[in-house]
Amino acid sequence: xxxxxxxxxxxxxxxxxxxxxxxxxxxxxxxxxxxxxxxxxxxxxxxxxxxxxxxxxxxxxxxxxxxxxxxxxxxxxxxxxxxxxxxxxxxxxxxxxxxxxxxxxxxxxxxxxxxxxxxxxxxxxxxxxxxxxxxxxxxxxxxxxxxxxxxxxxxxxxxxxxxxxxxxxxxxxxx
Amino acid sequence: xxxxxxxxxxxxxxxxxxxxxxxxxxxxxxxxxxxxxxxxxxxxxxxxxxxxxxxxxxxxxxxxxxxxxxxxxxxxxxxxxxxxxxxxxxxxxxxxxxxxxxxxxxxxxxxxxxxxxxxxxxxxxxxxxxxxxxxxxxxxxxxxxxxxxxxxxxxxxxxxxxxxxxxxxxxxxx
Numbered sequence: 017x018x019x020x021x022x023x024x025x026x027x028x029x030x031x032x033x034x035x036x037x038x039x040x041x042x043x044x045x046x047x048x049x050x051x052x053x054x055x056x057x058x059x060x061x062x063x064x065x066x067x068x069x070x071x072x073x074x075x076x077x078x079x080x081x082x083x084x085x086x087x088x089x090x091x092x093x094x095x096x097x098x099x100x101x102x103x104x105x106x107x108x109x110x111x112x113x114x115x116x117x118x119x120x121x122x123x124x125x126x127x128x129x130x131x132x133x134x135x136x137x138x139x140x141x142x143x144x145x146x147x148x149x150x151x152x153x154x155x156x157x158x159x160x161x162x163x164x165x166x167x168x169x170x171x172x173x174x175x176x177x178x179x180x181x182x183x184x185x186x187x188x189x190x191x
Numbered sequence: 192x193x194x195x196x197x198x199x200x201x202x203x204x205x206x207x208x209x210x211x212x213x214x215x216x217x218x219x220x221x222x223x224x225x226x227x228x229x230x231x232x233x234x235x236x237x238x239x240x241x242x243x244x245x246x247x248x249x250x251x252x253x254x255x256x257x258x259x260x261x262x263x264x265x266x267x268x269x270x271x272x273x274x275x276x277x278x279x280x281x282x283x284x285x286x287x288x289x290x291x292x293x294x295x296x297x298x299x300x301x302x303x304x305x306x307x308x309x310x311x312x313x314x315x316x317x318x319x320x321x322x323x324x325x326x327x328x329x330x331x332x333x334x335x336x337x338x339x340x341x342x343x344x345x346x347x348x349x350x351x352x353x354x355x356x357x358x359x360x361x362x363x364x365x
Contacts, residue, residue, distance in 0.1 A: 082220060082325035095290070096325055099316050124323040126223040 068108050075114055076101060078131045079121060088131065222323050222342045229256075229331070229339050230321035237288045237296050237310035244285075244311055246337060253363045255284045255356075256331040257307070257347070258319065260291045261299035263327040269346035270303050276352055277306035282360050286310030289319045289327055332356065334363045 073090050079100075081092035089097050089104075100121070107117050121129045133139045224230075233245040257273060259266045277284050286307040288296045293312065300310070313319055322331065323342075332341040341359055343351055 085217060096316075099320060103317075103320060123223060124320060125325065126220055126323075128220050 068105060071108055071114070072101060072104055075117060076104060079118075080129045080131055082125055082129065089129075218326075219344045220325070222339075222344075224323055224339045225342060227339060229333050229337050230318070232311065232313075232318045232321065234287075234311040234313055234318060237286070237293060237300075237312045240293070240312075244309060249285075249333065250337050251335055253282055253332070253334050253360060254308075255282050256287055256322075256333060257284055258287045258289050258322070258324050258327050258329045258331075259310075260289045260327050261295040262291065263289075265346045266328045267303070269328050269348075270306070272347050272349060272352065273306040274304050276347070276356075281357070283308045287318065287322075287324075288312050289324065290314065290316040332359055332363070 076089035079089040081087045081089050081094055081097045081100075083094035083096050084092050087094075087097075089100055103120075104117055107120065112120070118130065127133060133142060135143055229246060231246045233243055236242045236244060259269075273284060284306055286309070288310045291312075291314065296310065296312070300307075311318070316324070322329075326344070328346055330343040330347055331339050332343075334340050340363060341355065343355065347356075
């Protein structure tokens with residue numbers, strides 16, 4: 017812009033142009049600063065409310081951002097995450113409960129948004145799985161221990177003595 | 192013998208589950224809106240801020256809602272296929288111009304062609320959120336009763352048209 021305006025030069029024009037450019041820069045700077053201030057102001061009323069922000073944070077820590085799927089809605093910088101945070105903020109302001117807000121997101125994006133899946137028929141294995149595996153593991157362990165003990169008691173020749181004799185004769189073992 | 196078969200069976204089950212898992216694209220999150228009423232909307236046309244189109248206006252016909260934006264790269268790939276599909280006049284295609292500006296959106300249509308009956312202007316993406324949009328492009332098939340019957344996540348390709356859209360549209364229009 018400056019160049020097309022100022023290329024046709026006579027000394028006088030050049031002088032005017034130089035000051036015009038200077039003014040333009042100053043203006044751009046002031047306007048730019050003004051705009052960023054305006055942007056900051058726009059978010060202020062919500063961001064200034066620490067109670068809302070804290071609730072937003074705790075809530076969105078457990079919500080998945082669908083764009084960057086391993087990020088939370090709290091930490092993601094994706095556009096959609098920002099929009100959803102805005103939406104959640106407004107709902108908090110509107111008096112919605114955490115559960116209502118979760119329902120709102122699940123209705124649109126599915127259970128996938130919840131990092132803590134609800135206990136339902138199709139998630140029951142997910143919730144009980146670890147406990148089931150522990151029980152299974154302990155049961156197997158107990159069974160193995162008991163069996164070994166029984167085998168030691170019942171026919172000592174088969175177990176311990178075998179090993180000992182192998183050690184003594186040096187002809188291999190069970191290893 | 193069984194002592195070895197049990198771990199083997201466990202391994203086989205694991206392989207089956209992991210194999211199935213590999214078939215899934217984690218970026219395709221199934222929409223909970225399938226077979227549910229399409230969310231209501233009331234938006235102005237991209238090319239005419241004075242004219243409002245709402246969900247009720249669309250009842251009684253099968254239509255496609257294609258979410259697009261001028262800043263969306265994949266939409267460019269998709270666009271030629273949409274243009275070709277629109278020419279066949281199998282189904283009216285409506286656009287949802289998502290988080291865009293009017294000048295950018297209109298310039299894009301002027302430059303690349305306009306497959307849409309109309310584009311709905313959704314600058315803040317609110318209607319997009321109601322439809323569970325999490326990326327562009329996405330396309331919804333909505334039936335005569337205003338029920339969402341299918342959601343295409345990602346670009347529409349000739350294969351998608353042939354294998355998914357056409358059979359479904361035939362069924363819905365029958």
